[in-house]
Amino acid sequence: MSFDALLFLSFGGPEGPEEVRPFLENVTRGRGVPPERLDEVAEHYHHFGGVSPINRLNREIMAGLQEQLRAEGRDLPVYWGNRNWHPMIEDTVARMAEDGVRRALVFPTSAWGGYSGCKQYHEDIVRAREAVGEQAPDLVKLRQFFDHPLFVSANADAVRRAYADLGDTEARLVFTAHSIPLRADSAQGPDGRPEWYSRQIAESARLVAEEAGVETYDVVWQSRSGPPHVPWLEPDVVDHIEELHAKGVASVVVSPIGFVSDHLEVVWDLDNEAAEKAAELGMGFARAGTAGDDPRFAKMIVELISEHVDEVRPRKLSLMPAAGCGRNGEACSPGCCTSVNG
Numbered sequence: 001m002s003f004d005a006l007l008f009l010s011f012g013g014p015e016g017p018e019e020v021r022p023f024l025e026n027v028t029r030g031r032g033v034p035p036e037r038l039d040e041v042a043e044h045y046h047h048f049g050g051v052s053p054i055n056r057l058n059r060e061i062m063a064g065l066q067e068q069l070r071a072e073g074r075d076l077p078v079y080w081g082n083r084n085w086h087p088m089i090e091d092t093v094a095r096m097a098e099d100g101v102r103r104a105l106v107f108p109t110s111a112w113g114g115y116s117g118c119k120q121y122h123e124d125i126v127r128a129r130e131a132v133g134e135q136a137p138d139l140v141k142l143r144q145f146f147d148h149p150l151f152v153s154a155n156a157d158a159v160r161r162a163y164a165d166l167g168d169t170e171a172r173l174v175f176t177a178h179s180i181p182l183r184a185d186s187a188q189g190p191d192g193r194p195e196w197y198s199r200q201i202a203e204s205a206r207l208v209a210e211e212a213g214v215e216t217y218d219v220v221w222q223s224r225s226g227p228p229h230v231p232w233l234e235p236d237v238v239d240h241i242e243e244l245h246a247k248g249v250a251s252v253v254v255s256p257i258g259f260v261s262d263h264l265e266v267v268w269d270l271d272n273e274a275a276e277k278a279a280e281l282g283m284g285f286a287r288a289g290t291a292g293d294d295p296r297f298a299k300m301i302v303e304l305i306s307e308h309v310d311e312v313r314p315r316k317l318s319l320m321p322a323a324g325c326g327r328n329g330e331a332c333s334p335g336c337c338t339s340v341n342g
């Protein structure tokens with residue numbers, strides 16, 4: 001099947017202090033997040049000069065992707081659009097139309113199902129195409145990749161390096177991912193079973209731990225937001241470190257399996273809050289890297305492209321369905337990917 005381009009679709013982030021509050025308001029619009037919570041998160045960004053690392057990291061991933069595409073002889077231009085901040089997806093799709101792109105694949109920077117990691121990207125595609133109108137290109141979303149062998153091996157090697165840096169083979173391995181409301185996680189997946197997002201996280205953690213040769217590990221959550229009365233996935237990573245300390249665990253290796261790059265939530269929640277808690281408790285602490293800066297990540301994206309262009313059979317390490325594909329923002333399976341707003 002023929003495609004003219006690839007749309008690299010991501011979350012977005014501020015690149016200056018004046019952009020922080022408008023960006024956060026875009027992210028949380030309609031979710032009932034208290035203003036004081038926005039003020040708190042804004043301080044995290046201002047701690048780093050009001051600049052999120054996510055845009056720089058995405059540029060680096062795209063540069064690696066373009067190099068990999070050239071190496072494999074694929075003439076496929078890469079466009080970049082974001083959900084919450086510039087370059088906005090609407091503007092990017094408009095530019096694609098002006099450039100004559102008629103049919104493009106879409107790679108969202110999320111390995112996961114669920115609303116924010118999957119269905120909301122479908123909504124982004126619909127919104128952008130409606131804004132552009134009849135000239136909008138046909139857009140086909142690539143599948144979720146939480147169990148792709150290259151994603152798993154990149155994360156497993158990052159875990160191994162963290163253990164080597166810590167120098168403690170007995171350290172407890174702790175995987176983290178972004179928490180979501182329990183109601184959002186309770187929606188069924190394409191296999192008819194509930195907890196699609198958290199089951200994918202658990203499966204990816206199992207695969208990474210197995211490849212890294214670690215038998216005992218935990219899966220916990222981070223970066224919770226939203227009204228305090230709404231229950232979210234728990235335990236929080238900082239609370240969990242305290243619990244491990246109370247049980248006599250001397251050190252931890254934390255792997256942010258739920259993130260593809262070291263953006264602000266990883267840097268703040270883990271490299272600051274979690275690391276500071278471990279230091280306060282006298283525990284050893286090492287944080288594993290994310291997969292985005294590993295050359296295998298770009299190679300994985302090219303393999304996902306090949307599934308459509310060359311009809312290559314998907315490479316997967318689990319039996320969970322390869323869900324998440326869709327054309328022009330078409331809906332997920334019934335009941336799948338419930339909104340965080342319920």
